Amino acid sequence: MDSNILNNLQLTKVAVSKIDTFDFENVKFGAKFTDHMLTCAYKNGEWGALEIKPYAPITLDPSARVFHYGQAIFEGMKAYKQDNNDIWLFRPDENFHRFNKSAIRLAMPTIDETRFIGGLKELIKVEKEWVRKGLGNSLYIRPFMIATESGVIASPSSEFLFCILLSPAKSYYSGKIKVQIADYYSRAANGGIGAAKAAGNYSAQFYPTKLAQEAGYNQVIWTDSTHTHLEESGTMNVFFRINDTLYTAPTSDRILDGVTRKSLIALAEHLGYQVKIEPVKVEAIIQAAKEGSLKEIFGAGTAAVVNQIEGFAYKDDYYELPNIADEDAYALQLKNALTKLQNKLTDDPFNWTVKI
Structure with a gap:
């Protein structure tokens, strides 16, 4: 300084x-x-x-x-x-x-x-x-x-x-939300400014989100330009739990390197969860939803910390996620662990907090 x-x-x-x-x-x-x-x-x-x-x-x-x-x-x-x-x-x-x-x-x-x-x-x-x-x-x-x-x-x-x-x-969102997987609009492109926290990224989301809300959904899960891979949820990074494994897409030119995202990944690994950072295919999530192995989807960002998703639509089909008890939900376990750390109610093994 x-x-x-x-x-x-x-x-x-x-x-x-x-x-x-x-x-x-x-x-x-x-x-x-x-x-x-x-x-x-x-x-x-x-x-x-x-x-x-x-x-x-x-x-x-x-x-x-x-x-x-x-x-x-x-x-x-x-x-x-x-x-x-x-x-x-x-x-x-x-x-x-x-x-x-x-x-x-x-x-x-x-x-x-x-x-x-x-x-x-x-x-x-x-x-x-x-x-x-x-x-x-x-x-x-x-x-x-x-x-x-x-x-x-x-x-x-x-x-x-x-x-x-x-x-x-206080909390940005309250309760679980319903989302729509994008199959036409894209949030960002390779070589673009998707990884920057630029104002234009957000204005480009407003219209597709408005259409989703008019159709009865709260937010959009964004896909890549080919609409084959899932990338972000609304203005947040997104996680998927299949059985007992958490999946989230790697950061790229298109995906914001979220501070909450990387903090939840580190916390999940610290708590012993299995985490895989790899491209998440739309068809894999659809299949997991049909088989019953898709347990949770949740967004992660500074404002809301964690936002649970209760179901999603893709094209003409809607998929309801299982109603998992709060104590068994990875989303709430991670949110609780992170917010307690941020509020200095538990130890900070990562030295993330900085005193004013």
């Missing part, structure tokens, strides 16, 4: 906090934000000073290139508070490295660890009262970067804005 960068951080606090009017018991994910945000501008080939200031709209020129050519990336992270008021981040180094991988893929500048992780820690220190104790409570962290240079010439921007927002959070 560069202490000079942090020593020169500019802090402007709100006159009156809105925390006393915030309903922490009825939190809609990602809808409300804390008093302050962190910003940093990139101009003339270098990052400027960090600034923590009141949360407020950002003013951009209508020709800012983010609007026209989509140079926009983001991350999703969480902070947790122990009963003794200590606040912890979960694997922030993974989000930092992935953020820079996304930046490189979209011809954007990388950012240093001091501004990303150091700046984030300073922001959370200012907003520490917004981090609530208790299992299930967290502070969702949204770092992002957008292209801000004006002009509609089709070329990479030379100016950017890095920003971090904070939002109190």
Whole structure:
């Protein structure tokens, strides 16, 4: 960490906090934000000073290139508070490295660890009262970067804005969901930006997801361009349990290297589960569902941690998954193990948690 960068951080606090009017018991994910945000501008080939200031709209020129050519990336992270008021981040180094991988893929500048992780820690220190104790409570962290240079010439921007927002959070999804396996639309392609956490990846999902919801499903399980292999579920990585083995697709140009995904894989192996990281064929899952050996499907991501799937549709057929008792469900066992680790309620054998 560069202490000079942090020593020169500019802090402007709100006159009156809105925390006393915030309903922490009825939190809609990602809808409300804390008093302050962190910003940093990139101009003339270098990052400027960090600034923590009141949360407020950002003013951009209508020709800012983010609007026209989509140079926009983001991350999703969480902070947790122990009963003794200590606040912890979960694997922030993974989000930092992935953020820079996304930046490189979209011809954007990388950012240093001091501004990303150091700046984030300073922001959370200012907003520490917004981090609530208790299992299930967290502070969702949204770092992002957008292209801000004006002009509609089709070329990479030379100016950017890095920003971090904070939002109190509870569970993102509630209950099991029904999904539809994609047999026409694709989320990403070889050589594309599917592995980057780029804004355009998500906007491209909205229309097929809307069609699935109109057909009575909550989400889409995305397939590759040939629609023969299963890759992600909605905005999450996806796991399949056949008998007592967990399967998930390897990361690639098309599949996001999810922090929750890799954490669940490590936890599953630590708990003695058999895990196979290999391409997952649609026909293999259909066959397993018909034979009764397909026990579980679940999504994995920062917001929801784990989201159980109760059944899936493929073309004109619907397949209901068996109703497994909670204590026997791998999805819930892994979610319980991970959330307890994140909240410092159990030991952290992997040294994943980082104190603010």
